[in-house]
Amino acid sequence: MNEVVIIGGGFAGLRAARALAGRAVEVTLVDRSNHHLFQPLLYQVATAALSPADIAYPIRAALRSQDNARVLLGEVTAVDLEQRRLTLLDGAQLRYDFLVVAVGMKNDYFGREERWATHALGLKTLDEALEIRRRVLLAFEAAEREPDADKRRRLLSFIVIGGGPTGVEVAGALSELAANILAEDFRRLRAAKPHVLLVERGERLLSGGFDPRLSARARTQLEELGVEVRTSTEVLDIDERGVRVSSGLLEAANVFWTAGVKGRSLAQRLGVPLDRGGRVIVRPDCSLEGHPEVFVIGDIAHLVPAGSERPLPGLAPVAIQQGGFVARQIVRRLAGEPPEAFRYVDKGIMATVGRSRAVAQTGRLRLSGLIAWLAWLVVHIAYLIGFRNRSSVLFNWTWSYLTFKRGARLITGERSWARLAEYGVASPPLEAPTESSGAAPPGSLG
Amino acid sequence: MNEVVIIGGGFAGLRAARALAGRAVEVTLVDRSNHHLFQPLLYQVATAALSPADIAYPIRAALRSQDNARVLLGEVTAVDLEQRRLTLLDGAQLRYDFLVVAVGMKNDYFGREERWATHALGLKTLDEALEIRRRVLLAFEAAEREPDADKRRRLLSFIVIGGGPTGVEVAGALSELAANILAEDFRRLRAAKPHVLLVERGERLLSGGFDPRLSARARTQLEELGVEVRTSTEVLDIDERGVRVSSGLLEAANVFWTAGVKGRSLAQRLGVPLDRGGRVIVRPDCSLEGHPEVFVIGDIAHLVPAGSERPLPGLAPVAIQQGGFVARQIVRRLAGEPPEAFRYVDKGIMATVGRSRAVAQTGRLRLSGLIAWLAWLVVHIAYLIGFRNRSSVLFNWTWSYLTFKRGARLITGERSWARLAEYGVASPPLEAPTESSGAAPPGSLG
Numbered sequence: 001m002n003e004v005v006i007i008g009g010g011f012a013g014l015r016a017a018r019a020l021a022g023r024a025v026e027v028t029l030v031d032r033s034n035h036h037l038f039q040p041l042l043y044q045v046a047t048a049a050l051s052p053a054d055i056a057y058p059i060r061a062a063l064r065s066q067d068n069a070r071v072l073l074g075e076v077t078a079v080d081l082e083q084r085r086l087t088l089l090d091g092a093q094l095r096y097d098f099l100v101v102a103v104g105m106k107n108d109y110f111g112r113e114e115r116w117a118t119h120a121l122g123l124k125t126l127d128e129a130l131e132i133r134r135r136v137l138l139a140f141e142a143a144e145r146e147p148d149a150d151k152r153r154r155l156l157s158f159i160v161i162g163g164g165p166t167g168v169e170v171a172g173a174l175s176e177l178a179a180n181i182l183a184e185d186f187r188r189l190r191a192a193k194p195h196v197l198l199v200e201r202g203e204r205l206l207s208g209g210f211d212p213r214l215s216a217r218a219r220t221q222l223e224e225l226g227v228e229v230r231t232s233t234e235v236l237d238i239d240e241r242g243v244r245v246s247s248g249l250l251e252a253a254n255v256f257w258t259a260g261v262k263g264r265s266l267a268q269r270l271g272v273p274l275d276r277g278g279r280v281i282v283r284p285d286c287s288l289e290g291h292p293e294v295f296v297i298g299d300i301a302h303l304v305p306a307g308s309e310r311p312l313p314g315l316a317p318v319a320i321q322q323g324g325f326v327a328r329q330i331v332r333r334l335a336g337e338p339p340e341a342f343r344y345v346d347k348g349i350m351a352t353v354g355r356s357r358a359v360a361q362t363g364r365l366r367l368s369g370l371i372a373w374l375a376w377l378v379v380h381i382a383y384l385i386g387f388r389n390r391s392s393v394l395f396n397w398t399w400s401y402l403t404f405k406r407g408a409r410l411i412t413g414e415r416s417w418a419r420l421a422e423y424g425v426a427s428p429p430l431e432a433p434t435e436s437s438g439a440a441p442p443g444s445l446g
Numbered sequence: 447m448n449e450v451v452i453i454g455g456g457f458a459g460l461r462a463a464r465a466l467a468g469r470a471v472e473v474t475l476v477d478r479s480n481h482h483l484f485q486p487l488l489y490q491v492a493t494a495a496l497s498p499a500d501i502a503y504p505i506r507a508a509l510r511s512q513d514n515a516r517v518l519l520g521e522v523t524a525v526d527l528e529q530r531r532l533t534l535l536d537g538a539q540l541r542y543d544f545l546v547v548a549v550g551m552k553n554d555y556f557g558r559e560e561r562w563a564t565h566a567l568g569l570k571t572l573d574e575a576l577e578i579r580r581r582v583l584l585a586f587e588a589a590e591r592e593p594d595a596d597k598r599r600r601l602l603s604f605i606v607i608g609g610g611p612t613g614v615e616v617a618g619a620l621s622e623l624a625a626n627i628l629a630e631d632f633r634r635l636r637a638a639k640p641h642v643l644l645v646e647r648g649e650r651l652l653s654g655g656f657d658p659r660l661s662a663r664a665r666t667q668l669e670e671l672g673v674e675v676r677t678s679t680e681v682l683d684i685d686e687r688g689v690r691v692s693s694g695l696l697e698a699a700n701v702f703w704t705a706g707v708k709g710r711s712l713a714q715r716l717g718v719p720l721d722r723g724g725r726v727i728v729r730p731d732c733s734l735e736g737h738p739e740v741f742v743i744g745d746i747a748h749l750v751p752a753g754s755e756r757p758l759p760g761l762a763p764v765a766i767q768q769g770g771f772v773a774r775q776i777v778r779r780l781a782g783e784p785p786e787a788f789r790y791v792d793k794g795i796m797a798t799v800g801r802s803r804a805v806a807q808t809g810r811l812r813l814s815g816l817i818a819w820l821a822w823l824v825v826h827i828a829y830l831i832g833f834r835n836r837s838s839v840l841f842n843w844t845w846s847y848l849t850f851k852r853g854a855r856l857i858t859g860e861r862s863w864a865r866l867a868e869y870g871v872a873s874p875p876l877e878a879p880t881e882s883s884g885a886a887p888p889g890s891l892g
Contacts, residue, residue, distance in 0.1 A: 034583060034857045051497040053854040060631035061851070070633055073587040073857075092591070126858055137480060141519040145538070185506035187516055388845050388853045395841065399834050405507070407834045408499040411480045411519075412572055 001026050004330060005086060005096035007076050007266070009036050009059040011316045012298030013102035015323025017069050018062070023331055027069040028094065029059060030086070034073050036062055037126060038384055040316060041393070043166060046123055046132035047173035048406040054392045056126060057385040076103075079270055081291055098330050101270070101280070102298040102323070105314065108262035108277070116238045120161060120257035123170065130412065132256060136174065137411045138419055139254050144186045156194040157252035159243050161235055162259030163200025164208055165351035168218055170256060171198040172354035175225040180404050197228045197250060199243065201259070204231055206359070209313055209349055214359040217368040221357040235259070261314070263300050270294075275302040275311070284341035286326050292339070295329070297322035303342060312344055316383070321345060352376045355401065447472050450776060451532060451542035453522050453712070455482050455505040457762045458744030459548035461769025463515050464508070469777055473515040474540065476532070480504055480519050483572060484830055486762060487839070489612060492569055492578040493619035494852040500838045502572060503831040522549075525716055527737055544776050547712070547726070548744040548769070551760065554708035554723070562684045566607060566703035569616065576858065578702060582620065583857045584865055585700050590632045602628075602640040603698035605689050607681055608705030609646025610654055611797035614664055616702060617644040618800035621671040626850050643674045643696060645689065647705070650677055652805070655759055655795055660805040663814040667803040681705070707760070709746050721748040721757070730787035732772050738785070741775070743768035749788065758790055762829070767791060798822045801847070 002025045006013045009031035017029045035056040044050040063069040072094075078087040079099070086094040107122030121132055136158070143155035156178070160171040178194035198205075204215040205222075219229050230245075237244040242251040263278030272288055273281045279302035280288070286301060288294040299314035301322065312318050325342050332339065348362025350372060358373040360366075367375060377397065384390045396407050413419075448471045452459045455477035463475045481502040490496040509515040518540075524533040525545070532540040553568030567578055582604070589601035602624070606617040624640035644651075650661040651668075665675050676691075683690040688697040709724030718734055719727045725748035726734070732747060734740040745760035747768065758764050771788045778785065794808025796818060804819040806812075813821060823843065830836045842853050859865075 033862070034587065034855070051499045052856055052858060053497045056856050058631070058855045061855070064630055071631075072591070073584075074591075126856070130858070138519075141480065145518070145520075184510055185504070185517075388842075388849075388851070391841065391845075392838070392853075395837065396834075399837075403834075405834070407838075409480070409504045409507070410498055410502050410572070412498060412576070416479070 002097040002330075002334060003028065003095060004098045004100065005030065005094055006100040006102065007031075007086075008102035008104060008298070009033075009062075009071075010039070010102060010104050010298060010319065012319035012323045013100065014059065014062060015320045016100050016102065016297065016327050017323075018066065019324045019327030020330065021066045021068065023068065023327075024334070025068060025098070025330065027066070028072060028096075029063065029069065030072045030074055030076055030088070030094070031059055032073070032075045033126075034058055034060070036385060038389075039124075040380060040383075042123055042126070042129050043169045043173055045126065045129040045408070046136075046170065047177045048133050048137070048409045049173065049177075049400055050393060050396055051408045052126050052130065054389055054396065055384070057389060062385060076266060077269075079266070081270065081272075081288075081294065084293070097293060098333075099294045100326055101266070101294065101296045101300065102319070103264045103266050103300050105261035105277075105299045106264050107257060108260035109257065110260060112238075116257070119238045119240060120243075120255040122257045123166060124261070133408070134411055134413055134416060134419075135254060136177070137409060138416070140178075140181060140186055140189070141411075142253075143192070144188055152189075152192060153195070154242075154251050155253045156189070156192055157242070158194065158196045158254045158256070159250060159252040160196070160198045160256050160258060161238075161243065162257065163198055163202065163205040163229070163231065164258060165206060165349075167198060167200070167258040168205055168222065168351050168353060170258060171196050171227045172222055172225055172352070172357065175222075175227045176354050177406060179226065180406070181409070184405075195228065195252075196226065197230065197252070198222065199233050199235060199245070199250075200229070200231045201234050202231060205229065206351060210351070210359065211361050211366055214361055214366060214368060218351065218353055218359045221353040221359075221368070225354050225357070261299070267296075267300055277302075279311070285329055285339035286322055286342055287329070287339070292333070295326040297326055305344065306341060315349065317347060318344055350376050350379065448543040448776075448780060449474065449541060450544045450546065451476065451540055452546040452548065453477075453532075454548035454550060454744070455479070455508075455517075456485070456548060456550050456744060456765065458765035458769040459546065460505065460508060461766045462546050462548065462743065462773050463769075464512065465770045465773030466776065467512045467514065469514065469773075470780070471514060471544070471776065473512070474518060474542075475505060475509065475515065476518045476520055476522055476534070476540070477505055478519070478521045479572075480506065482508055482831060484835075485570075486826060486829075488569055488572070488575050489615045489619055491572065491575040491854070492582075492616065493623045494579050494583070494855045495619065495623075495846055496839060496842055497854045498572050498576065500835055500842065501830070503835060508831060522712060523715075525712070527716065527718075527734075527740065530739070543739060544779075545740045546772055547716070547740065547742045547746065548765070549710045549712050549746050551707035551723075551745045552710050553703060554706035555703065556706060558684075562703070565684045565686060566689075566701040568703045569612060570707070579854070580857055580859055580862060580865075581700060582623070583855060584862070586624075586627060586632055586635070587857075588699075589638070590634055598635075598638060599641070600688075600697050601699045602635070602638055603688070604640065604642045604700045604702070605696060605698040606642070606644045606702050606704060607684075607689065608703065609644060609648065609651040609675070609677065610704060611652060611795075613644060613646070613704040614651055614668065614797050614799060616704060617642055617673045617675075618668055618671055618798070618803065621668075621673045622800050623852060625672065626852065627855070630851075641674065641698075642672065643676065643698070644668065645679050645681060645691065645696075646675070646677045647680050648677060651675065652797060656797070656805065657807050657812055660807055660812060660814060664797065664799055664805050667799040667805075667814070671800050671803070707745070713742075713746055723748075725757070731775055731785035732768055732788055733775070733785070738779070741772040743772055751790065752787060761795065763793060764790055796822050796825065 006029045038055040041055045075089040109116040146152040175196040280296040298319035350360035352358040359368045360372040452475045484501040487501045521535040555562040592598045621642040726742040744765035796806035798804040805814045806818040
């Protein structure tokens, strides 16, 4: 029977696997992690609103009832297009008749990885989300301990680089998290004001496909949440002090990166033409030039639809539709039918800013505020895999909405408390807190 | 105003802090982690039934509404009993008028840490629980990949050392997890039989305070779940191959340690008499000999009640009652009243084995099976802090009970997929899975 190997269990890969259920092929899905990640809600894990298990679903469970599918945990290190053979990290090899590459993107620091990546964490994986959560919560703990007002201000300064949907969502969520946590739990910080700054190189937020009016609405909504938005601002450098832009140094202890992504390195190892973003340039049927048996779909694919100049955007709906599309193409190929051209059915785009704040557009319709936010909730709940995940997310959202609390405010990781030192908190001998109850003078832990 | 410093936000420390609400003292609670951990359910995180956030609660949130309490994230490195002063890891210092030490216990490998700890993971912290979850799930992934039947058997062998409540709970939960996951999600392993072995040095399980009849019931219930129980079996050595006992080597890729705990090192640094387990020997009012202003409570305290030879057991109810007790002693001390002697009100003990299986005893009552299990559920839900945690745990339990699934089956951690190599999975060039569909021959990924 024909072997279909799918690399990547994201939206595109998982959909392709499921769409091949009951077909006369053997499907093998290879992924480095054992779970499908619901990327659109990753920022809520980073901001302590949801737990990892709420937005992740075991790939094996997703394909449990599909008899012609099997799942492999592993990293593909090499693809031999001629021999139609993959090599995994541990040396194991895998032959295929059809290959579907859906490995997605990783953070791109425009060639400054080694220097910027350590200071400006990206948000593409669960581990990155947990590290962001850890850093944010540790920054509050450090600020509570910090006697020096300037240093305290720096600890409570958050810079989000990149004004796309993820940047907007992270900035809004950070602002709400800070406002709620500070007000409630950190005695000395109640007076202090956290500062969330969103830096975007372009002239407006959400420039990727959103109506300029909605970009403006998103900006207004962010500013209502206390987020400072700076557009047309290029990042020149990032270090432990903060972010350098043309106007000078923006001091912040917490810098997060949502400004750029590039294709994962496996794309390069295919040895086929890539675009500047490292995406694989594919034919209208998502296959490789000269290799009709190899399909590349999802964010990693560079596909320019007929009658358009711009390639399709890296969105979950595109990935999901392409997954179903290539499954159909494989079936057609086996039936000796000619390939079709992929047509993206654009159901619209949306981005959430915060509580009761979001923007959405579909067809000619433009929504913002509560109605857009409700639409966003419904769509995201609907697309989550699994009853447990849906229920858990719905419960956590309802609870957070009613209580203004965040349910997953955990600092985890070996000896994470020792990392307070990284925040350079001054540690003078302290007065007894009695002398510092109420408004605490510098130098006390009051 | 008088300063009360509490070290440790566990059952004892948190209760002491809350019991001092509204009293004329300033309370400072110092903990290395930012959350209170509900230890009794930690094994459910290790076995993928619950998420960390379900059993952890931010200490700041727990003391939010208590005006005379503050929370510090930090590690206490030194205690100066004469100067009544603490030093934190970062050098900060803290004075006190009353000190409450409630730092709890850590894993004890009977002096073999360096060699045993790496192979036999303990279960005292969230990070250890997540590491156990990671290892168990990776072992299944490795077994699915392993062509050699003997090696596969080793990968699916789990040894739990220690027949106390934790050991019984982990062994039972592992057996259920293995049975459910294997049956559902791992094609090649459906035939394979996982093996869970519980090793106990003593003559019976649950020897600590449980009625021998309940020890026997727990053993029967474990065996019903397919767990092999070996009592009167001393562990001689532990290495990557497995566990060596007098009868020979018990091969297993997964070994977990619940056999011993000892006082955290801070207890030694107090420079006061300790028992063999590193617990601080305290007076009937939980205070230190010669230091009536210093109280030691919870698992780390060695207190022999009047009219008894045996010290109080390391149980949550003891810790909680001692927390309330020392708070009252501090108030009495300030009022010039004489100290009281702590009396433990024993409401009973219970341990769960698995689905509808548990043992419990209170007064003369002896329960086992479904009724004991239901009692266990009620008690543990009731003692969880926070509406969200209670609801989430209740939901996850109900869902798992109805579906036989586990909701938190995530392998997380940087490059965790690469750790498959640690499991020494053979990686021959593979036949095309076609040749290996159905019953997979050795050497295939089928």
